[in-house]
Amino acid sequence: MMPEPPFSSPLPELPEPKRRRWLQWLVAAQVLFVLGVAAAGYATAALGRTLWLSTQPVDPRDLLYGDYLNLRYQINELPGQLWRGSSPPRRQQAAYVLLAPAADGTHAATAIYPERPATQGSQVVLRGSVQAVWRRGVRLRYGLERYYVPETMSRQLRQRRAMRVQISVAPWGQARIIKLDTTARQ
Structure with missing residues (x-):
């Protein structure tokens, strides 16, 4: 008979049926999470209102993911006077941007709220987060700032128009990006 090592203590083992059930719940939770993320994307496209935003592309390249465009929207940096909160905005705070149709067919920001505002007519609310605050402005992020494109398209878009x-x-x-209109000029 061999002596046990001095610092080893046997770990209590779960009975086989409980271990198997626990593993099944873990796998089911992961599958449900992935399906939920996919369903949220499809629900955004199916239930959402479509609108156009003006943007300016920046063309970086990621060695792991390929070509993508960093998009700078006109609604990414807004004047501080559009803020409608009772206290100044803080970094990482949720922000709800009220968008209204502009004359050029796109939507433009009319106000920024710390909580979701009511809309009227053709107004739309876009949820974002405050990234930076300075004396006269606010920088917001919406999760729409990166768009992956085929390499041939990124070459066409290097003009930064x-x-x-x-x-x-x-x-x-x-929000979810549906398509790019590369023929738009300002």
Whole structure:
């Protein structure tokens, strides 16, 4: 008979049926999470209102993911006077941007709220987060700032000209890019 090592203590083992059930719940939770993320994307496209935003592309390249465009929207940096909160905005705070149709067919920001505002007519609310605050402005992020493109398209877009992006905004504020309009000029 061999002596046990001095610092080893046997770990209690779960009975086989409980271990198997626990593993099944863990796998089911992961599958449900992935399906939920996919369903949220499809729900945003199916239930959301579509609108156009003006943007300016930046063309970086990621060795792991390929070509993508960093998009700078006109609604990414807004004047501080559009803030409608009782206290100044803080970094990482949720922000709800009220968008209204502009004369050029895109939507433009009319106000920024710390909580979801009511809309009227053709107004849309886009949820974002405050990234930076300075004396006269606010920088916001919406999760729409990166768009992966085929390599042939990124070569065409290296000119960094103004374009329009069509997005779908779900009733709960989540947004998704639907397509790029590279023929738009400003």
